[in-house]
Structure formats: structure tokens, C-alpha cells
Amino acid sequence: MISNKADSVIILDFETTGLSPGHGDRAIEIGAVRIENGEITDRFQALMNPGRPVNRFIEDYTGITNSMLCKARDCREVMGDFADFIGGHNLVAHNASFDKRFLDAELKRISRRYSGQFACSMLAARRLYQDAPNHKLSTLIRYKNIRAAGVFHRALYDSEMTAKLWLNMLEDIQAQYGITSIRFDLIQKLSKTPKYAVQELLNRNY
Numbered sequence: 073m074i075s076n077k078a079d080s081v082i083i084l085d086f087e088t089t090g091l092s093p094g095h096g097d098r099a100i101e102i103g104a105v106r107i108e109n110g111e112i113t114d115r116f117q118a119l120m121n122p123g124r125p126v127n128r129f130i131e132d133y134t135g136i137t138n139s140m141l142c143k144a145r146d147c148r149e150v151m152g153d154f155a156d157f158i159g160g161h162n163l164v165a166h167n168a169s170f171d172k173r174f175l176d177a178e179l180k181r182i183s184r185r186y187s188g189q190f191a192c193s194m195l196a197a198r199r200l201y202q203d204a205p206n207h208k209l210s211t212l213i214r215y216k217n218i219r220a221a222g223v224f225h226r227a228l229y230d231s232e233m234t235a236k237l238w239l240n241m242l243e244d245i246q247a248q249y250g251i252t253s254i255r256f257d258l259i260q261k262l263s264k265t266p267k268y269a270v271q272e273l274l275n276r277n278y
Contacts, residue, residue, distance in 0.1 A: 093177035103227030
């Protein structure tokens with residue numbers, strides 16, 4: 073049975089050849105962090121060979137070169153391992169609609185599925201941190217004074233930073249609204265709530 077606890081999830085991030093699997097773009101790296109009861113218990117990271125070269129922009133943006141990808145395992149093999157890693161957990165990503173599209177597309181290629189649901193840390197942050205300059209991951213890490221010592225746009229590092237942000241958001245909700253056990257579906261609901269109604273929602277779930 074999938075846990076409905078917001079502090080027991082898989083946080084994931086993809087690096088890709090482009091923006092849309094519907095236009096033929098593929099995943100080139102997956103990074104993920106497993107959180108159980110608010111503690112990081114495992115990590116997953118792998119480059120994957122998409123079967124064709126990436127362009128210079130992607131190389132510069134991610135630091136992932138074609139020579140690195142030539143030595144990487146095939147996407148099918150990596151995604152099979154990642155499907156096992158997900159297990160029966162709910163899933164979180166920053167700008168989750170992007171990562172969900174690639175997860176769905178890559179797993180469809182190997183006839184695998186996942187049973188958990190998605191939540192978006194970016195949408196949740198837009199409701200909780202309405203005064204932030206913007207809601208990019210790197211901006212929110214600085215805004216919340218979260219310790220960071222790495223390079224964004226690599227999948228494992230981004231998933232680790234998203235995990236820190238996610239746990240920080242849960243702590244802020246607990247501290248401000250007194251909700252001792254935060255449900256995953258409450259964060260999903262929060263992400264769809266108009267900004268003016270956030271306090272009412274969270275006060276109602278005290």
C-alpha cells in the first residue's frame with residue numbers, strides 16, 4: 073500500500089535532449105532521492121544513452137557530453153532499474169509536469185508502470201512562498217537559505233536540492249499551521265489552491 077505521508081516519497085529529476093518526448097526528445101540522466109519519514113534513505117543516479125547525439129546547447133546546459141553518453145547504459149536498462157527503485161512510493165519533482173512526461177514516455181517504451189501519484193514542489197512553493205523573487209529551484213534554495221554546494225542541472229544534485237526544499241516546506245507548514253502529520257494529498261490540493269485561499273486550506277487541515 074502506498075503511503076499517504078508527505079515525508080515518505082521519491083524525489084526525482086530528469087536531464088533530457090529537449091523539452092518534449094512527444095517530439096522525440098529522450099532522457100539522458102535520471103537522479104532520485106528516496107525519503108522515508110523525513111530522512112533520506114537511498115539515492116539513484118544514472119546517465120543513459122538515448123541512441124543519438126545531443127546538441128551543443130544541452131551539453132553546455134547540463135555538462136553532459138556526447139562522449140559521456142556513448143559510454144552510458146541504454147535507456148531501457150536504466151529505466152528498468154529505476155522502475156524497481158520507485159517501488160510503491162508517491163513521486164515529487166520541481167516542475168513535475170515536465171518530469172512526469174519523460175517518466176511516462178520512457179517507462180512506456182519498456183512496458184513498465186508506477187503506482188504512485190505526483191506532486192509538484194514548484195507549484196506548492198508558489199503557494200507557500202508568495203514573496204519569493206521567482207520559483208526556480210535555485211532561487212528558492214537561496215530564498216530559504218538552504219545549504220547548497222554543487223552545480224544545478226545535473227539530475228542527482230537537483231533531486232537532492234528539491235528534497236531539501238520539500239522537507240523545508242513541510243517543516244514550515246508544521247510550524248505555521250500546527251499540522252503534525254502532513255498528507256501527500258494535502259500538498260497536491262495545496263498546489264491547485266488559489267493563492268488567496270492557501271491559509272484557509274491549511275488552517276482547515278489543522
